[in-house]
Amino acid sequence: MAHDKVAVRKILDRIKSEGRASLSAPEGKLVCEAYGIAVPKEGVATTAADAAKIAAGMGFPVVLKIVSPEILHKTEAGGVLVGVKSADEVQKGFDTIMSNAKKYDAKAKLHGVQVQHMLVGGQEVIIGAVTDPSFGKLVAFGLGGILVEVLKDITFRLAPATREDALSMLDGIAAAEILKGVRGTDPVNRDALAGMIENVSRLISDFPEIAEMDLNPVFATKSGATAADVRIVVDFNAAPARYRPSHEDIVRDMNRIMKPDAVAVIGASSEEGKIGNSVMKNLINGGYQGEIYPINPSAVEIMGRKAYKSVKDVPGKIDVAVFAIPAKFVAQALIEVGEKKIPGAVLIPSGFAETGNVEGQKQIQEIGRKYGVRLMGPNIYGFYYTWKNLCATFCTAYNVKGHAALSSQSGGIGMAIIGFSRSAKMGVSAIVGLGNKSDIDEDDLLTFFEQDDNTTIIAQHCEDLKDGRAFAEVAKRVSKKKPVVVLKAGRTAMGARAASSHTGALAGNDKIYEDVLKQSGVIRARSLRDLLEFARAIPVLPTPKGENIVIITGAGGSGVLLSDAVVDNNLSLMAMPPDLDAAFRKFIPPFGAAGNPVDITGAEPPKTYQNTVRLGLEDPRIHALILGYWHTIITPPMVFAKIMVEVVEEMRAKGIEKPVVASLAGDVEVEEAAEYLFDHGIPAYPYSTEMPVAVLGAKYKWARGAGLI
């Protein structure tokens, strides 16, 4: 569909010149027509015969309305007829309306009668658009009437939306089934609806001054979709686009910052208890092998290293400067960092925007931009990059190398990440504090971790996304390669926001984050614990090759709860083929239940777990296993754990790798068994039937989003 940008530009220019904030209904229609958005057909007739001809051309029924600049209250003047069903009736109607109008106001100028196609039947839907401060232009879709108003059943996508995005919106509402036709009604024309969504999304992308838009209702029938009412709100003072360095610049600078060969510590100190002392200790004791330059105007040497008055006095190249000085000294030191051409500053100090010092933060942002210094923070704990043994932080050191990269906007949550990691012995590649996000934010980290070979999963806690659109674009690309998990805090606090349009009012909740993160392939964690557990388990699990999941359980009771969790996590239990059912039955007692879950019953020896799990791994129709272990004297926890690892490793040696997770029901010895299993590639959880399935579900969500299954 060709879009007539010139026509729209002309209308918008007029609106702007007239200082208006919204379009009239006829203007809205013209804009729609220019973008291939169907609106009811209409025409103005000056004679009865003309009216009948126009009506016949659009099909019946029609609505007739007097056209007269003097008659503002058409209905009162007897100037409106609805549901006119034939050419004959139209002719009569024309005459009636004209004579009514004359009677009503003899002096009124009568331009004729407007003939408008009357929309009947079909499903009422709403298509709209909003401008979000973080995500920019979004297109919205929902069912008209009470469903969208009362149940807030609406879905959003970044604009412009592809045809695929648009089609996914039709399935993205709770009442999606209605569009397929219920109670004997026809299904809607999905192509026509998706096409209209696409066109709306293109329109608002082409014309940023279109702030909000409502097509409400749109009548969707089996043959097409027509927007009965159009409302367009404009804003010619749109916010300027946010500055973004180029992809190459981000990658180059972030690599030097995150994997530096030389670190300067501004405010390094020998004095116990000082932040500058903690940072020095963490760098040295953490085993960092690059150069460490303490910067302190009043010291000669700190912890055995020569100290410098300024970074400018350091003879060699510096990749990153860690700031451990009070806020008020940051700006001056940052200028020196810029002059020394250091690409990154890690700003631990607080005392900026978070305490109301917005100006101070703006000042350092400007310095950073001027000198090309990327800023991490301020108001952060710093960061860790384990593969360089780098603890550029004043918190405790952390050294368990692994492949999960975590970040947090909040320092408290950062401490929880470190504590959980240490407690669970979770291997991480990096932990990063983002704090006030004056510059470096989640998408910079995604861009770095995307190409960082030590990282296979990225898990981020955030409270807001300063540039949601940039994040979504980067996440969409990165999540195709590596799972991206996000815990978005402040889900419930957004509240409704003031808006001129219907769609705008509905946007004031968490649904935009929900939909856009999904559109970007991001796995959304619902809780802090989920974020942490997903980061720990997802890299351990191989990628499943299909949707067929089998539960093998010693405890029938666990089997039932695990089945519940399978449904809750949008996974599906394999319908067991008869031959496979028979094969499982060979290994289990006659009263055990095959089918799925495979219930081997509680009193079985280790061999039964071994045989059934081996079968589950060997049969190519099965793609993932969930184990339900029941602690018994005959198969104690560590015996179970060791035999499971054996089978999995035996299969791995044959090239068979499938995700296996385990729920352990038993006395405290199961805790040790769970740890052993986890260490050997089987995420296992004591006293929980939910968590093993939740982490498997997260892996599946990613694999589906990345198009791997």
Place this chain on the structure above:
Amino acid sequence: MAHDKVAVRKILDRIKSEGRASLSAPEGKLVCEAYGIAVPKEGVATTAADAAKIAAGMGFPVVLKIVSPEILHKTEAGGVLVGVKSADEVQKGFDTIMSNAKKYDAKAKLHGVQVQHMLVGGQEVIIGAVTDPSFGKLVAFGLGGILVEVLKDITFRLAPATREDALSMLDGIAAAEILKGVRGTDPVNRDALAGMIENVSRLISDFPEIAEMDLNPVFATKSGATAADVRIVVDFNAAPARYRPSHEDIVRDMNRIMKPDAVAVIGASSEEGKIGNSVMKNLINGGYQGEIYPINPSAVEIMGRKAYKSVKDVPGKIDVAVFAIPAKFVAQALIEVGEKKIPGAVLIPSGFAETGNVEGQKQIQEIGRKYGVRLMGPNIYGFYYTWKNLCATFCTAYNVKGHAALSSQSGGIGMAIIGFSRSAKMGVSAIVGLGNKSDIDEDDLLTFFEQDDNTTIIAQHCEDLKDGRAFAEVAKRVSKKKPVVVLKAGRTAMGARAASSHTGALAGNDKIYEDVLKQSGVIRARSLRDLLEFARAIPVLPTPKGENIVIITGAGGSGVLLSDAVVDNNLSLMAMPPDLDAAFRKFIPPFGAAGNPVDITGAEPPKTYQNTVRLGLEDPRIHALILGYWHTIITPPMVFAKIMVEVVEEMRAKGIEKPVVASLAGDVEVEEAAEYLFDHGIPAYPYSTEMPVAVLGAKYKWARGAGLI
């Protein structure tokens, strides 16, 4: 509203005698009228004048229909007119219909014309009834049309429902707001709707042969509610009521079983590895102080205790017999238990219904009933009652005394309970395995724990409720005194069931459990971990006296996540009064945020936590506190924990007791701090912002249900 039982009985008797399974529309109407359920007014006219008079009496518009036994297809015969709007039109319509009918079939006997009030406007709703195999008669309510069909937005209550139950149903659907009037429509008449729900629920309770019922649609307007269509399905072969001992009998027998003075072990053994040996060891080593009688025909003495061939040979009284013999010997031994007048048998052996031996299970049920022996199991691990140091089980012993009583239907879940309890040092009063539930079930346990002074909370895992109605009745009473938490497994496995009515088809999901458990005041756990954590934390928390919750946090990030959790758990943050806000501000840095959460910021000393928490406890307007701790050098975890306990104990000494929960963000030392806090009455969780709020939410749910706030 008087109910005319005689009229209904007469109609049902006729249906029965005619061998029919459902009522005709006119029969359905008569039944409705007998129970005060409004149906459209109607009458049969034999003259045009008569028709006009009848119509005027009911109000316009009306529907006119030919009445003739010969004319089956009324519309085809031109025998139906809808939307007739005046007395004049009715007269003309009468003539038209009669003449059309004559033309259509000259031989047809014409009885006249039926005049029926035509319902227009208002909100279409559905009121229905079903018979559930476990819960019996239930009444249902939902919105008509797509909402109930596509979104399954329907709610159930046990019948008969009180007025309060009925009113709660109007708020119990997702689209409840619609009933209050949206888009300028009038609100429905809540009393009329609730009255109709009550009447339906009374009708199906009075006549158990009414199996299913649909009033669909019911037109609900601001002035009343009228059922436009009635469908009633009957079943004269209803299942007989389940046998239930009297309350006194249950209490008397369960007290002897759960707190026995003398235990017999049938199948006691000296041989290591035998179940009968494990049971003996657990009894003796567990420190049980009552009599222990080993029963074994081929032993003289077992573990230092005189052995008997049969319980009948034991000289003294026995309160409970623990069975540790193969299934095939159980029946005979049970007869002897009966003859010895022992009130309870703990049937550890498997090999009954769960392995297909349904007959064997039926046999022992009959023996139990005959001799008045209550049966626990079969197919269980046994039970623990810590305050008697009683471990009547073959599993490992458990001895941490406390006030949570737990039970599980599954042995695997029982082992998880024991493992979790030991790991978390959770104090319990009892842990009970219910297994096949041939006799003793969840409501027997509720009845016992209700009057057991050592128990303050009851947490149950179940897969089904054999007598859901009995459970609901008991739970409703008990939950007023002690929190009842239920993990219902198999939530998602029920699927749709075959049903003749619309309501019946909608009942085939978990919604019935959801609604009835709520109606009974039960706190539903969503996961195994929730069941366990609720059991652990709820008894520790004092009962809140109101809904005003305040978050006090060192980490702003935790504050945001805790606020999310508050909303998720249906709790509410107190709107901070200005004077209280000012009082908090005195203790926190100028850039800290008062309001709620109270953000004291991260770098504060222990004193700040102490001052703000003391204020939160002292101010009578605040009813509960959620603490967000951030691990810093200035306030290390154990320092925080000790100072918090100090403040709480200081207040307790002054008679101030409020629920306080804590989320701890920090390095691994927070685990020890969490344990210390929990031990001192402050449920605390490391690395989780969700769990502390979830347990507080569970306590609130109970307190609200019990009418305490």
